[in-house]
Amino acid sequence: MSNSQAEQLSFSKKKIEQGYSFHYQWLDFNSEIQSMNFTLSNEGLFERFRDFKSYQKNYAQKSIFRAIKKKLRRKPIPGVQILYKKDNDHFYIEARGIDKNKVAKAYQTIAEIEQEVTEQYLSESYYQAFTDHLQNSGMKVNHGNIANNSVADLKPLKPLILDRVSIRNIRKVTNYVLGFVQSIPYSKLESRLTSSGAGFNTPLQLLWENQGDCDSKMTLTAALLRALMPRIKMALIFVDDHAFIGINIPAKAGELTINHDGINYVLGEPTGPATLPLGVLAPTSELAINQGHYTVQTYHEIIVEQ
Structure with missing residues (x-):
């Protein structure tokens, strides 16, 4: 398990025709410098979720x-x-x-x-009824729906990521995405059930602002992985004041997993700032999993590649 902290070395964005170009540079799990330069459209940045607002x-x-x-x-x-x-x-x-x-x-x-x-x-x-592990009920952001509707806008990142890792190796792809998202600055999560969506950043908004809470980072991670691997089965996992993802792949020895509805998921931590690879969570998250204090929402939608 890595004890190092995710570090974003640089971030910038610049207006261009039809959108903005983004530059990211960060240190990965092996303390090696990684970088990505990509363009996001104005439509994705400013129009896609224009009507998304806090739940009243x-x-x-x-x-x-x-x-x-x-x-x-x-x-x-x-x-x-x-x-x-x-x-x-x-x-x-x-x-x-x-x-x-x-x-x-x-x-x-x-x-x-x-x-x-x-x-x-x-x-x-983009909301849904939600009940946490303590049976507290309320309305929360529909993270899976927002992730799905962000996939097309994140397609410019697909060839860049696959250039660095092999699509045949789900682990490498996932760890690359986790490292990238972990390095993005973190903002504190508001109460999931009482904040009415306040503080949540949609995936492209998170990239625009270069910050996001754990729910926002989980959603960005899910959307990126869906863009990269359209048919992989995922789960969105919620604990008190935190969230992470599960990937349906065979686990290695010692990796943290859950079984939900007969499907095994290896767990991943998108939030940071610790650089944690797939299968490793922060101690408080691991404790919540071991105690059964979590709620799972499957994310199995298949996006047809264009």
């Missing part, structure tokens, strides 16, 4: 309520009267009618519509 519960409820109302007005439920009500900040719908069976069926239909529009709203907003 009241605004979400209003948006979902309006969508339900729109659907019900477009296709009324026969035999019942629908009333739209608000009690303080709580919105609710009441169904009235003479036939109790029709009223009951109306409530069932309303519940189905609510589930449908809620799922659509969360998907479009």
Whole structure:
């Protein structure tokens, strides 16, 4: 296990036609100097997640309520009267009618519509319901969805990384990406369940600002690995105040792994500043894994190469 600290030697960005050129230089696990120069488009940097913002519960409820109302007005439920009500900040719908069976069926239909529009709203907003290992529930950023939607914008990095490592060696590819992301300066993670996405940087925003919290760094790592290895099975692993990734490859002796739904994942630490190769986590993270104090979200989406 390496005890050295990830070190970013230099970082710069420069405006060019249609985007920005980035320069990164850092020390890898072997204390060797690595560097990458790449271009990111204006669309990826400034347009891709332009509508992504912190999750506001009241605004979400209003948006979902309006969508339900729109659907019900477009296709009324026969035999019942629908009333739209608000009690303080709580919105609710009441169904009235003479036939109790029709009223009951109306409530069932309303519940189905609510589930449908809620799922659509969360998907479009890049959020999802989340329950941690202590069964605390809330809304968090949909890290897998954001990673998927960042893959195309990160394609310029693919040939640069594969030039230095072999795609046939998943370990080398993963360790190169881990070293790169670990060297990027770290910013403190806000509470995952109560911050409403505050402080989270999408992958290209992280590169633009040259800093990110552990959730942001995990998402960038997942997106880069997905761009490099479209069919590899991954897992996003969340512990209290931290996050890391899992890669579905055979483990070597002594490497830290988990089994989730019958699939083994070797764990990797994207945050830094310690230069930790695949299979090694910080002591506090290793303790959380050994105690079962973690939540897993699989990331198995297959991106078709263009």
